[in-house]
Amino acid sequence: MNFEDNDMPLTGFLENVAGVLEANQARSVRIRDSYINAGIDLLNEERLNHVTIPDLAKLCGCSVGSFYTRFKDKEAYFRALRVTTIHACNMEIDRRVSVDALITLGPKKGLEELVDLMSDLFTSRYRGVLRESLLRILEPDDPWAPMRDSARGIMSNYHLAFENAFEGYMPKEARRRLSFCFQMIVGVLQNDLVNDYHVFSTKDKSLRNGLREAVLNYMNFGGR
Amino acid sequence: MNFEDNDMPLTGFLENVAGVLEANQARSVRIRDSYINAGIDLLNEERLNHVTIPDLAKLCGCSVGSFYTRFKDKEAYFRALRVTTIHACNMEIDRRVSVDALITLGPKKGLEELVDLMSDLFTSRYRGVLRESLLRILEPDDPWAPMRDSARGIMSNYHLAFENAFEGYMPKEARRRLSFCFQMIVGVLQNDLVNDYHVFSTKDKSLRNGLREAVLNYMNFGGR
DNA sequence: AATGAAAATGAATTCATATTCATTTTCATT
DNA sequence: AATGAAAATGAATATGAATTCATTTTCATT
Numbered sequence: 095m096n097f098e099d100n101d102m103p104l105t106g107f108l109e110n111v112a113g114v115l116e117a118n119q120a121r122s123v124r125i126r127d128s129y130i131n132a133g134i135d136l137l138n139e140e141r142l143n144h145v146t147i148p149d150l151a152k153l154c155g156c157s158v159g160s161f162y163t164r165f166k167d168k169e170a171y172f173r174a175l176r177v178t179t180i181h182a183c184n185m186e187i188d189r190r191v192s193v194d195a196l197i198t199l200g201p202k203k204g205l206e207e208l209v210d211l212m213s214d215l216f217t218s219r220y221r222g223v224l225r226e227s228l229l230r231i232l233e234p235d236d237p238w239a240p241m242r243d244s245a246r247g248i249m250s251n252y253h254l255a256f257e258n259a260f261e262g263y264m265p266k267e268a269r270r271r272l273s274f275c276f277q278m279i280v281g282v283l284q285n286d287l288v289n290d291y292h293v294f295s296t297k298d299k300s301l302r303n304g305l306r307e308a309v310l311n312y313m314n315f316g317g318r
Numbered sequence: 319m320n321f322e323d324n325d326m327p328l329t330g331f332l333e334n335v336a337g338v339l340e341a342n343q344a345r346s347v348r349i350r351d352s353y354i355n356a357g358i359d360l361l362n363e364e365r366l367n368h369v370t371i372p373d374l375a376k377l378c379g380c381s382v383g384s385f386y387t388r389f390k391d392k393e394a395y396f397r398a399l400r401v402t403t404i405h406a407c408n409m410e411i412d413r414r415v416s417v418d419a420l421i422t423l424g425p426k427k428g429l430e431e432l433v434d435l436m437s438d439l440f441t442s443r444y445r446g447v448l449r450e451s452l453l454r455i456l457e458p459d460d461p462w463a464p465m466r467d468s469a470r471g472i473m474s475n476y477h478l479a480f481e482n483a484f485e486g487y488m489p490k491e492a493r494r495r496l497s498f499c500f501q502m503i504v505g506v507l508q509n510d511l512v513n514d515y516h517v518f519s520t521k522d523k524s525l526r527n528g529l530r531e532a533v534l535n536y537m538n539f540g541g542r
Numbered sequence: 543a544a545t546g547a548a549a550a551t552g553a554a555t556t557c558a559t560a561t562t563c564a565t566t567t568t569c570a571t572t
Numbered sequence: 573a574a575t576g577a578a579a580a581t582g583a584a585t586a587t588g589a590a591t592t593c594a595t596t597t598t599c600a601t602t
Contacts, residue, residue: 343598343599370589371589382591392589
């Protein structure tokens with residue numbers, strides 16, 4: 095999967111992130127990116143609290159000070175991890191659930207694609223960053239806000255595509271149900287993100303299948 | 319609602335919580351309970367991080383030191399908040415979804431009761447403690463574990479009651495669906511616990527109604 | 543009301559990371 | 573290869589909240 099690629103080029107959006115300091119030399123860009131990539135991977139293993147700057151620096155084979163010539167502070171670093179993550183997610187979203195793509199797929203396959211896309215995002219290499227963002231959702235920054243924005247974008251695409259499928263008129267009831275589907279998918283996936291002890295899990299494909307079935311059933315497109 | 323009562327007597331279970339120090343005088347019991355009650359209420363407003371011991375002491379009209387004669391450390395204090403919460407939740411669970419109660423209600427009303435019970439728990443005075451526990455789920459303690467245990471208990475009751483309703487034989491398919499229902503309910507409610515920006519919310523009754531409808535539909539008991 | 547145990551007090555201390563900065567090293571341009 | 577700007581270094585410092593403890597006060601029993 096494209097958005098799973100390691101060592102993606104981080105140039106073009108990191109530059110504009112508040113607190114990410116200018117990197118004018120190839121060397122500093124390399125170190126900056128290695129900090130970002132290390133962070134993305136580490137957050138799949140532990141909480142950001144437990145990642146100390148000295149640890150991080152050692153892992154990247156450089157010094158504490160270098161961290162601070164790349165990032166204003168730890169907060170800016172986490173912001174950079176998030177922006178990288180959101181960028182990757184949004185690429186995937188645009189690719190797979192644009193209004194055009196959804197109109198081509200039609201309602202039923204479109205819904206299946208929604209479950210698959212969301213499952214893929216929550217299972218990707220960025221899972222740890224997503225988890226950390228979710229677990230810090232109440233902090234002043236609200237690191238989950240951009241995910242919410244993306245979610246709203248997806249929803250809007252679905253509403254448009256469904257309206258089109260229903261020839262311009264979608265019953266209010268169907269709108270409500272569509273929204274609730276999305277809320278179920280997100281809820282179940284967020285729960286899985288944080289909680290390993292469920293019957294249906296993203297670890298195998300059971301959660302994906304369960305969600306698909308639940309959503310299709312609920313929308314009256316019939317299960318499998 | 320019973321489990322909503324303020325100033326519930328905290329004697330009988332707090333005594334056994336690790337790190338909760340003996341309180342032999344009426345005065346110390348009073349102070350201990352006022353710390354607990356203040357904490358439960360504060361966590362509806364802010365994260366535990368932001369509650370400092372000096373703040374807490376001032377709020378309870380006593381000194382920092384008194385906190386440490388009641389609780390070994392802040393961790394023990396949070397444990398006490400959780401045990402209080404779980405105690406209240408379990409009382410409500412036993413009262414409302416015992417196997418007997420569920421057999422009396424029958425499958426359809428039983429499912430509605432599940433949605434209502436879970437919604438009530440996640441909307442109670444203990445909402446803040448539940449949220450804080452969820453957001454700390456990855457910490458060594460796993461403060462969410464006891465909630466998971468309660469959840470397992472509820473599930474088991476439902477499986478037993480449904481087996482009874484289906485005269486001792488419940489199709490595997492129905493078992494799976496029942497589990498997934500629960501996973502949806504918990505997922506959606508946990509999401510709401512942490513995230514205010516959804517179409518269906520516990521703030522009004524919309525989430526409760528939506529969940530009820532979704533669950534009944536999915537289980538083929540027909541919506542409203 | 544005397545007495546010793548329990549509890550409360552809050553200024554001072556501890557502790558664990560995040561962050562700084564004077565110095566050294568590397569880069570890129572001439 | 574000389575030069576100045578950029579970047580890296582890591583020991584030292586700052587920070588901020590949790591925790592301690594010597595002292596004072598209150599409780600409960602006689």
